[in-house]
Amino acid sequence: MMKFVDEFRDPDKARALIRQIEVLLERIETVRERPLQIMEFCGGHTHTIFRYGLEQMLPEGIELVHGPGCPVCVLPMGRVDDCVALARRPEVIFTTFGDAMRVPGSKKSLLQAKADGADIRMVYSPLDALALARKHPEREVIFFALGFETTMPSTALTVLQAEREGIDNFSLFCNHITTVPTIKAILDSPDMQLDGFLAPGHVSMVVGERPFHFVARDYGKPIVITGFEPLDILQSLWMVVRQIAEGRCEVENQYARIVPEGGNRTGLDAVARVFELREFFEWRGLGSIDHSGVRMREAYARFDAERKFAVPNIKIADPKSCQCGEVLKGVIRPWECKVYGSQCTPETPMGALMVSSEGACAAYYHYGRISVEELKRRRAS
Amino acid sequence: MSGEIITLAHGAGGKVMHELIRELFVAGYGNDILAALEDQARLQLNALLARGDRLAFTTDSYVVDPLFFPGGDIGKLAVTGTVNDLAVGGAVPLYLSCGMILEEGLPLDTLRQVVASMKATAADAGVQIVTGDTKVVHRGAADKLFINTAGIGVIPAGVELSPTRIRPGDVIVVNGYIGDHGAAIVDARGELALESSIETDCQPLAGLIQAMLAACPDIRCLRDATRGGLATVLNEFAAASQGCMRLDEPRIPIRDEVRGMCEILGLDPLYLANEGKLVAVVPAEDAEALVDAMRTHPAGRDAAVIGEVSESPAATVVLSTGFGGERIVDLLVGEQLPRIC
Numbered sequence: 001m002m003k004f005v006d007e008f009r010d011p012d013k014a015r016a017l018i019r020q021i022e023v024l025l026e027r028i029e030t031v032r033e034r035p036l037q038i039m040e041f042c043g044g045h046t047h048t049i050f051r052y053g054l055e056q057m058l059p060e061g062i063e064l065v066h067g068p069g070c071p072v073c074v075l076p077m078g079r080v081d082d083c084v085a086l087a088r089r090p091e092v093i094f095t096t097f098g099d100a101m102r103v104p105g106s107k108k109s110l111l112q113a114k115a116d117g118a119d120i121r122m123v124y125s126p127l128d129a130l131a132l133a134r135k136h137p138e139r140e141v142i143f144f145a146l147g148f149e150t151t152m153p154s155t156a157l158t159v160l161q162a163e164r165e166g167i168d169n170f171s172l173f174c175n176h177i178t179t180v181p182t183i184k185a186i187l188d189s190p191d192m193q194l195d196g197f198l199a200p201g202h203v204s205m206v207v208g209e210r211p212f213h214f215v216a217r218d219y220g221k222p223i224v225i226t227g228f229e230p231l232d233i234l235q236s237l238w239m240v241v242r243q244i245a246e247g248r249c250e251v252e253n254q255y256a257r258i259v260p261e262g263g264n265r266t267g268l269d270a271v272a273r274v275f276e277l278r279e280f281f282e283w284r285g286l287g288s289i290d291h292s293g294v295r296m297r298e299a300y301a302r303f304d305a306e307r308k309f310a311v312p313n314i315k316i317a318d319p320k321s322c323q324c325g326e327v328l329k330g331v332i333r334p335w336e337c338k339v340y341g342s343q344c345t346p347e348t349p350m351g352a353l354m355v356s357s358e359g360a361c362a363a364y365y366h367y368g369r370i371s372v373e374e375l376k377r378r379r380a381s
Numbered sequence: 382m383s384g385e386i387i388t389l390a391h392g393a394g395g396k397v398m399h400e401l402i403r404e405l406f407v408a409g410y411g412n413d414i415l416a417a418l419e420d421q422a423r424l425q426l427n428a429l430l431a432r433g434d435r436l437a438f439t440t441d442s443y444v445v446d447p448l449f450f451p452g453g454d455i456g457k458l459a460v461t462g463t464v465n466d467l468a469v470g471g472a473v474p475l476y477l478s479c480g481m482i483l484e485e486g487l488p489l490d491t492l493r494q495v496v497a498s499m500k501a502t503a504a505d506a507g508v509q510i511v512t513g514d515t516k517v518v519h520r521g522a523a524d525k526l527f528i529n530t531a532g533i534g535v536i537p538a539g540v541e542l543s544p545t546r547i548r549p550g551d552v553i554v555v556n557g558y559i560g561d562h563g564a565a566i567v568d569a570r571g572e573l574a575l576e577s578s579i580e581t582d583c584q585p586l587a588g589l590i591q592a593m594l595a596a597c598p599d600i601r602c603l604r605d606a607t608r609g610g611l612a613t614v615l616n617e618f619a620a621a622s623q624g625c626m627r628l629d630e631p632r633i634p635i636r637d638e639v640r641g642m643c644e645i646l647g648l649d650p651l652y653l654a655n656e657g658k659l660v661a662v663v664p665a666e667d668a669e670a671l672v673d674a675m676r677t678h679p680a681g682r683d684a685a686v687i688g689e690v691s692e693s694p695a696a697t698v699v700l701s702t703g704f705g706g707e708r709i710v711d712l713l714v715g716e717q718l719p720r721i722c
Contacts, residue, residue: 005644011705047647053706099647102715111715230704346714367708369694 008229009052017234018057024238024245025061030195035063037193037330038240041183042200043070043358044228050367052230062237065330066353066360067186069200071147071177072099073352073359074283077316079175080105085312086142086173086305087118093136094120095129096144103355106316126158126172133162133170142305146175150202152294153267156274159296159303171305174295177281179203180211181292187219191331196240198226198233201255206271208263209251216249227255274300282315284352285324324351327360334361341365387487392517406479406513409496410503414476414511422511424476424533433535437472439463440531448491448525450569452580453562453656455528456498461585461656462607463532464506468587469603469659471542471594472534474506479513480529485520495526506585508532540594544662546601547622551690552668554661556589556675557683558582559611560639563653567642579638584657589680593661596674601662605655612651612710614660615698623696628688628710630703651700651710652717662690 025031040046046066049055055064068074080103087094087110094110101111101122114120119139123129126143133141145155155172162170179200186192199212204225215223222243226236236254243249253259274296281293296304305311318324322344323337334340334353344350346362353359357366390397407416414422429436443459460477467474479499483492503510510530561582568577586605593600606614611633615626635650643650657680663671668686675681698710 005640009704011703014705050708052702052704053708054704055706057704057706366711369697369709 005229008227008231010231013231014057014234017231017238018059021062021234021238021241022059024241025059027245028061028241031061035061036195036241036244037063037065038196038198038237039065039067039186039194039330040198040226040233041067041069041179042198042203043073043356044200044202045198045226045233046070046360046363047358048228048230048233050363053367054230054233055368058237062241063330065194066327066363068182068283068286068328068352069148069179070356070358071175072103072356074177074285075100075103075146075175075352076282076284077104077106078282078314080109081107081316082311082313083110083144083173084108084113084118086309087113087120089140089309091140092119093132093139093141094118094144095123095132095141096120097124097146098122099356100144100146104349126155127161130158130162130167130170133167134165137169140169140171140308143170143172144175145172146177148177148179148200148203149206149271150200152176152271152275153206153264156267156270159274159300160270162303163300168302171303171308172296173305173311174275176275176294177283178277178292178294179207180214181289182283182286183212183215185286185289185292186329187215187221189329191326192329194221194330195244196221197223198236198240199223199251201225201227201232201259204253204255204259204263206264206267209253209259209261210263212251216251220249222249223251225251225253225255225259227258273297284318285322285328287325319350322351324353324361327353334364337361385489387483387485387489387492387517389485389517389519391483392515398515402515405493405496406515409493409500410479410510410513411500412509412511414509415513422476422478424511429475429535432473432475433537433540435536437467437470437534437536438531439466440529441466442527442529444524444527445566446524447569448495450581451565451578453583454495454498455526456495457502457583458656459528459530460499460502460506460508460510461583463530464508464585464587465605465607465657465659467532467534468585468590469542469605470534470536471540471590471603472536473591474508474532474534474587476511476533477503477508478531479510481513481515482523482527483515483517484523484525485517487525492526495528502585506587539598542600542602544602544604544618544621547618547624547662547690548601548664549624549690549692550665551601551662552665552686553615553626553628553688553690554663554668554672554675554684554686555606555611555634556586556659556681557657558634558636558639559606559655559658560635560643560650560653562656563610564639564642564650566654567646577638577642579636579642582655582657584680586657586659586680589675589678590659592674592678593671593681597663597667597671599664599667600671601664603659603661606658606660607656608654609713610650610652610654611658611660612649612698613712615710616712618660618662619696619698622690625691625694625696626688626698627691628698628700630700632685633687634683634685648717652713665689
């Protein structure tokens, strides 16, 4: 397995790509005024960028803006409070992906609720949660469904499986969110100054290329569907810069080895059967965004924890001093936020971006101090 | 011996408990000091003085789940862990205590296997288990079996290992592949249904360390990279020395199976636990001789230089990624949790 992975981590190929990006940048007028701002939407990309130290390798004419695509980070505190309320019910086994355990609610995280005695278990797939429901027919097993379109099909297929088997002690606490309305909200924001996007590879594997066309067509921004290895990211940056240099803007697919043009039909069908769009969904750091979340259709109400149980559903506002929204849109850099590293740290996160290692602020805090120094130096010069 | 499982009677101080101690522990660990069955082990001071000028004393508790995993078990771990904590201080480990907390209902056979494993590991490490204690708690009050061991060793005169002695220009050495133990435990929990063959690296390091000190008396410091892995030990070194521990990623020995598992789960092998791996910092001019000496020892066969110490950024661990970039390797905030996507 590692042989195939290592092919995408070849430093010689990286240097060659960086040289090509430099050549293209010289042809772009705006770069003389300010660096191009390119957003990687997906937290998986952010993780790769920091893990391999890509940022300091890039030419000065490119500035990466780390987007909101970390589903754990953007979970509002009120939803975590709802999770804790559900998990504390004596009949409930509450199941979740590991990295959601640490996300702070207004009073506690799931990790703290577990220590307080709630039966909370970490699973690797919704099917693990369904297996628990089969094993414990006397308990109610709730799966904390979260993530973008990437994880939606597996959740939907698990619900359909539960339906087929007639399992009635299994339900979802549905917090799935959608990519396109969120990218649109960022593009519509008045202080937006992004020049191009790397589109999330895993989401695209499910939804295909078409949903991203509006970015190029309506907003005139280049967008490249991107894989998760460091060379994938460098190649995609080169593709975005090439579009700008050539005066084009379109959807290109760098991750064609995984992403088919039309996405995954079976997955999309399962999603459409089980879920429908919510009118709006609340995001930590970005506020309410229209149609940016899904809930379960009426036909699957019996698998919906929100309908089965009364959840408090109290909205908790983001702290006022938190500047996650500006960081997400590339208006300020993480370390320029008023509370970065002082009131807001990975141990006591205030804002979304400090919560998980895929959040931009936490990534700078843990891995990126070298990048910060280098980027500050560049800005000063 | 009555019954096939542990009952509260085994900890009640009566006949059943005495039977357990005599037949299982005394017979199992087999040494005169323990066999005297006093309330304390009595150790000859002169014998200790002959070996060095300072005592090293340490303790650790073992609560691993599952009790048995590929390449080891809780008993092997309980001896190895404490022996290694003594050995990385330069001490020759000599005596261990063993306290056991048993959950009512534990199969006696399980306990027998663990005791046999402790005995074999102790013999391998050249230590004796000379005193102990057994408690039985109600079902649910402990998870099957917990072990605490404390250990005493003697530090030979002149051996001074401390991270405060680290200097810029020194090099960083490990004795082999990292992350095996952590990966084996994740795998043995069976939550993932991965088909892999990763075994724990659980092994006593006392012999290797004595060989290292003989080959290179000027080793600055040693530490075993257990919980928190290589990254955590290097952060401790960086903090104590105020230096920068600069790692070269391609030179760090990590098995493909371990890297593969980490890729799938979104874990970082630098933070995975080890139970038979040490990190040494040595003057650059001694590094080659040290690595050669280590490679002649079974516990150091895959020893390698993995980085060096520089002045800045101070008190920091930096990794050159092999891809051309650099990143900080920080302390973990909590437990490493798998990422969702």
